[in-house]
Amino acid sequence: MENDEKIKLLQKLIQIDTVNGNEKDEASYIKRVLEDHHISCELVPFAPNRTNLIAEVGDEKEPVLALSGHLDTVAAGDFQKWTYPPFAGQLVDGKIYGRGAVDMKSGLAAMVGALIELQEADLLKHGKVRLIATVDEEVGGKGSLELTNQGYVHDVDAMIIGEATTGQIEYAHCGSFDYIVESYGKLAHSSQPELGANAVTNLVKFINKESRAFDDAAVSPTLGKLIHSVTVFHGGDQLNSIPDFAYLKGNVRTIPECDNVATQKRLQGIIDELNKEPKIQLKLKVAASFMPVVTNKQDRFIALAQTAIKKVNGRQPDVVISHGATDASRYVLDNHKFPIIEYGPGIEKLSHQIDEHIALDDYLTAQQAYVEIAKQYLNNTKYDEQASS
Ligand SMILES: [Zn+2]
Structure with missing residues (x-):
């Protein structure tokens, strides 16, 4: 040629x-x-x-x-x-x-x-x-x-x-793991929050736990530490209503020592734990997963x-x-x-x-x-x- x-x-x-x-x-x-x-x-x-x-x-x-x-x-x-x-x-x-x-x-x-x-x-x-x-x-x-x-x-x-x-x-x-967490609550007037379930504050509890979720993950000798971030947050649309829905998106740059399967398991573990609390209903969805x-x-x-x-x-x-x-x-x-x-x-x-x-x-x-x-x-x-x- x-x-x-x-x-x-x-x-x-x-x-x-x-x-x-x-x-x-x-x-x-x-x-x-x-x-x-x-x-x-x-x-x-x-x-x-x-x-x-x-x-x-x-x-x-x-x-x-x-x-x-x-x-x-x-x-x-x-x-x-x-x-x-x-x-x-x-x-x-x-x-x-x-x-x-x-x-x-x-x-x-x-x-x-x-x-x-x-x-x-x-x-x-x-x-x-x-x-x-x-x-x-x-x-x-x-x-x-x-x-x-x-x-x-x-x-x-x-x-x-x-x-x-x-x-x-x-x-x-690195791999890449994109996910969504949805939070389902119950609408109520903001003067009576006890009648509702606040989807936003419930989702914030996930964020707080996510920030420490990989602290004990092994470090890859080749790729270094796993990197993870929550990158999108949406919730509520009425200032004087307790929000009944919120969602967030997050990304994890995965490593073989804590791969996509292990990552999903850790995030699901946080959600299962939180869902045991009254009025919390969170759901994890995988948006994309590259090993x-x-x-x-x-x-x-x-x-x-x-x-x-x-x-x-x-x-x-x-x-x-x-x-x-x-x-x-x-x-x-x-x-x-x-x-x-x-x-x-x-x-x-x-x-x-x-x-x-x-x-x-x-x-x-x-x-x-x-x-x-x-x-x-x-x-x-x-x-x-x-x-x-
Ligand atoms: Zn290319």
Whole structure:
């Protein structure tokens, strides 16, 4: 695949508007490109006009290296503020501009290009590389959740998530647990509060307990302390009435030592305790739950990726933790563990911004890095050792 074709691929991906909820055209386009290069693909429908995509190169069953990227983007915002139109994929001074240039159509295009190169140059001796392109990452991560439930990562031995990492390898991130607590009371005139049940003051009791709820949670040696906050509070609408309803929202940045299940249990415990008091009726609802992801920093896959990337661009990438949740939060729900790293083209802080753009060098380097990682991972495995012994 020539550089011209790689550039055109990325431009085309940007030109297909996949602001969340509209990924089918993009998946179909990628399928056509891969099939033109004799790579078999499967579209895995998710909802009307939305489809995940799976593609594979290599033939032996194992090992399986997965490359994962999402098809959707966040909205472009005010078009007038963009120097170049957000869905044009314009190339200016060695940079391609547009929504998703960084997050993460360049990562996805680099993965597609890597598959094509591995196939065309017949670079794999063992195993296979599986591309997993998902819907819905920016909103709910439901694409990767469904693929996980359908078994598409069950045989995976190692995975790269192609989100922008500013040249680094990221090996861990916190999870996220979003919840709502509703408080049900009873209306009464404020001159006779004893006739009612005050939903607001009852909910405040939850807040007071929440502030200490994780004091004894273990600290993660990788991610540090769990972080938790109540962020939204609404209650009452009449100054002289005892309020009969209030709700709050909260967020917990979870860690493996106190993961989403343990977090939910602690919050539910507070509520069960408070609900024993007369006139208190609180209810916990889970709004979103993304698991923390931690790969062992000593895992050989990380060292291998570092070596491979250095071979491509001459620089040994740092290995760091990251701060945003990814599709990895879903893949770790599979009941076997495998190393997952994030590595992809682009400067992270340009994600979701006006004038989001990617340097061509960065994009093309990432593609080469994926090829090199695949070669080193799949070709220098225990299977070689077994074969030669
Ligand atoms: Zn992303």
